[in-house]
Amino acid sequence: MSPTLTALLALAAFQGADVASPEAFPASTPIAESLSPQVVADLSELVQSFVDDGEIVGGELLILKNGRTVLHGAYGWRDQASRTPMEPGGVFCVRSMTKPLIGTAIAMLVEDRAIKLGDPVSKYLPAFDAASTREITIDQLLHHTSGLPLSLIMRSNPRELTSLRSVADMGGGVELEFEPGTGFHYSDQGTDTLTALIEVVTGAPAEDFIEARILDPLGMGDSACLMTKDDPLRARGVSKYAGAQGSWTRFWSPEDEALFPIFLGSQGLYSTAVDYAKFVQMWMKKGRGPDGRLLRGSSVRRGLEPGPFPIGAPTGFPGLETAYGSLMQLWTRPTADDEDEGRDVVVFGHTGSDGTHAWAFPEHNAMVLYFTQSRGTLTGLRVEEQLGALLLGVPFDPIEAAPPLEQYLGYYCEDRPNDRYRSIILHEGGLALEILGKAVVPLVYAGDDRWKLKPQPGTVIAFDRGAAGEVTGYHIGEHQEFRFEPAADLPTADEVADHVTATHRIDRLESLGVLRMKNDFEMEKLGISGQRIAWYGWPDLWRVDESTGEETAATGSDGKAVRMKIGDKPTETLEGLAVTLGNQNSLGARFGDWRKRGIDARVIQRIEEDERGILLVRLGDTSGMATTLYVDETEWTVGRLDGMTILPGMGLIGQTIQFSDFRDLEGMRLPYRTEMELANPMIGRIIGLVTDATVGVDVEEGWFRLQKD
Structure with missing residues (x-):
């Protein structure tokens, strides 16, 4: 092979x-990732219509499923005045989408035991040691429940800011919106305070910590906390616009000085759609990056836990409500088991006020990023509506298009x-x-x-x-x-069945009565041994009991139903595939006349083994899985089977069984040695040796039903 x-x-x-692929998100197609091609096309057309109708200046749309790129489109203008078209890979200021990186950095410092979530901010920033702000905790800043106002830097020219610490200190002693911990109020000021706390704790600029612990490990080389004048990312920088539909005014271009001379954790990150998707993917993978874990799973779970207060923000996702985690936006629905108590997170991510959006769909292993540079646009809500159809509605079945x-x-x-x-x-x-x-x-x-x-x-x-x-x-x-197609010179399945029946003579059970075969078996690799006792009655009665130490299991068929009993558990009637496979693996199907069991067999191939012709007989067609018997064309013995079986705790698994040491028992030709290989090398071979074979044994009424009358 x-x-x-x-x-x-x-x-x-x-x-x-x-x-792992060297490419972050290799190209794929919607249908290859079980997404509706029509809905994906509709999304792309929707974003183009935003440009055509003047609702945005330009944008990018990136749809990722199963770690692959389903769509990466660019629309409109990177710079409208110069007629520079938008192209994939534009560098956007993602504004508030910076906040999740600050939340990640804080979680890392908690894991480093450098801080505790319940610590008061005044422990690190003395300006907060005032009556109104003394009790504000790190956790409250993460959830926007501190009571701090939206922003305090709007009082001054943002280009004249001198230090992050001075921005944070503005909040010390300020009049709060409410008593800390009693409500929700979105606050850039709170996030900038957390960013200053990072600097105090690490003794270095916060952007250095973000770069070393997040951007570099995730390979986010197209992202920057500060847009310096000579930054090569400016060559792909996207101009920023404010206004309304059909009336947009540029307020920043890549040729201009940076909006902020310092790194503001509330809104300062520049990134591309692909780069930001690497960050979101880390959260999707519960804290794992390409080269190892960046966050513990417990930190991710805590970050995605809805906060104590509803935020009431609008959303286009049907049936979902907005909530907020630890500097992470959440879209939730009531838990299935108790609608009054908890809510499940269906989507997480964040948006930015300049028109950037990132959504992650954990249940679907999907991410969507919609970036514009049109400040104040509400088109993201309409994209959410379409995403509801793409990912939250009736799942698309690719078979429909096949x-x-x-x-x-x-x-x-x-x-x-x-x-x-x-x-x-x-x-x-x-x-x-x-x-x-x-x-x-x-x-x-x-x-x-x-x-x-x-x-x-x-x-x-x-x-x-x-x-x-x-x-x-x-x-x-x-x-x-x-x-x-099977070769024309192969014998027919009927001819082979006649030979196999005449050789093994399982039909003698009709007059001989019930056959009982005792086997000792050994699982060499696992060091486990046990006993297997099988009973066979004419025409379709069988039962197999196995024991290894104190573990016992029994399976049987009375010709009408297949049942299983494991240990002291109640007897279970099997259905569907388990019945089909059980009957295909019975003694009569292996060595008897399969035609009498309604099996549509076919001879598929002739191969050579030890200079002998071996016929491969398939006990079924291509309408489902089937066992294949290896029949010696000279002796007409069945020396092997390849097929599938269902094992408790393992499910469907491949099996190969070799039969040897054939002996005569009352005119029947039966194998006294079996060697089984399951398609799992952890198990290894299972060797079975018959220690006793007796015909005409008496069994209780209901024995093959695994039920006593």
Whole structure:
């Protein structure tokens, strides 16, 4: 088997993580990430209409799903006067979207044990040691519950600010909006106070801490806390406008002096949509960056916990209400179990007053960034409405856009001798790649005859078509497989069934009575041994009891239903796939006449092993997964099976079972040794040896139902 497919099998067994890409957010398509192409196109057209109608000067729209770029569009003008068009990668002043970085920095200092959330700010900033502000805590500043006003720097020219400490000290002793901790009032002043606190605690400029602990580890090279005159980012700087629809006035351009000569944690960050998405992604990943953890998971959970007071801000998200965490905007809905008590966070992110927006959708592993430079625009609310349709409504099923699934169903193999077939089958309403004895890997339509592996979306099966449009094979990277039909010279399934039935003679159970086989088994790698006792009755009765120490399990079928009992738990009647697989793995299906069990078998291939012809017989078609038997074309014994099984605690897993040491028992030819390999190397081989086989044993009424009458 090729290294490519070997890697696929390991992936299917363990559901490993995506391989990191050198590109932050590799390009993809809406359909490949299970998003409606029409709704994505509608979003892009919506932003273009904002430009056409004069509601914004220009903008960027970045839609990310599963860490991949679904859309990155640029609209309108980077600078309207010079007719410089907006292009992806513009550097925007993101204004209040700076606040989440300050909240992150404070969380880091708490983790460093440099500060405590309950500390009064006056402990670090003496100006706050006044009657009105003495009891304000760090946590209250994070949640905008300190009572500090919106801003105190509007009293002066912002370009004349000299130090962050002087800005923070303006709040010391100021008249508050309310007593600390008793209400919510959005406050730039509070965030600038936290930024000054960072400087006091670290003994260095706050921008140095932000750069060293956040920007650099996240690879945010297109972001800056200060826009210096010679900063190379100015070449992509976006001019800033104020006004209203159809009447915008530029109040800053990249040729101008910086708006703020100092770094204001409330509003000073310059960034690109892609760079800011790296920061949001860190929060989506519960504090993990590309090279390790930046925040503890507990810090992320605390940061996204809604504060004690509603904020009542408008939103376009249907059914959601706005809230505020630790310098993080939240969009919430009532918890499913108790609508009166708690609220679940559905979306988090932040907006900026110059028209920038970032939204993260944790349940959907999606992020959307909509950046404009048009101060005061309300177009973000209409984008939220469309995002509700894209991510919060009825999930888009890519199958709806796929060609008829029947076009892909069939058998595939490499162009080399003895390569065992793979199948494209129907599975759970879609397609799946079935690899013998290893895995059934669900596929998700990605457009243009491309299907990605659901456990590893970065791996894509691309189907090939012939001149007449028929599917002729597929390739995964450089690896190629070809579609085939079973050769015309193969014996029919009926002929093989006749030979297998005549060789193993399981039908003798009709006159011999119930067969009981006792096995000792050993899981070598895990150092576990146990006993397995199986009973088989004619025609479709079977029961298997297993024990390892004090652990016991039983599975059985009375020909009508399959049931399972684990330990002292009540007997459970199995349904669906568990029944199908259980019956395919019964003695009668393995060594008997599968035609009498309603199984539609087919001979798929002939391979050579030890100079003997081996027929691969599939016990089912491509309408679902199926067991494949390996039948010796000379002796007509079933020497192996490849298939799937369902294990408690592990779910669906591939299995290969080798049968050997065949012995005669009352005219039946039965294997006395089995060697099982599950598609999980942590388990290793399971060796089973028959220690006793007896026919004509008596069993209680209800024995095969796992129920006593």
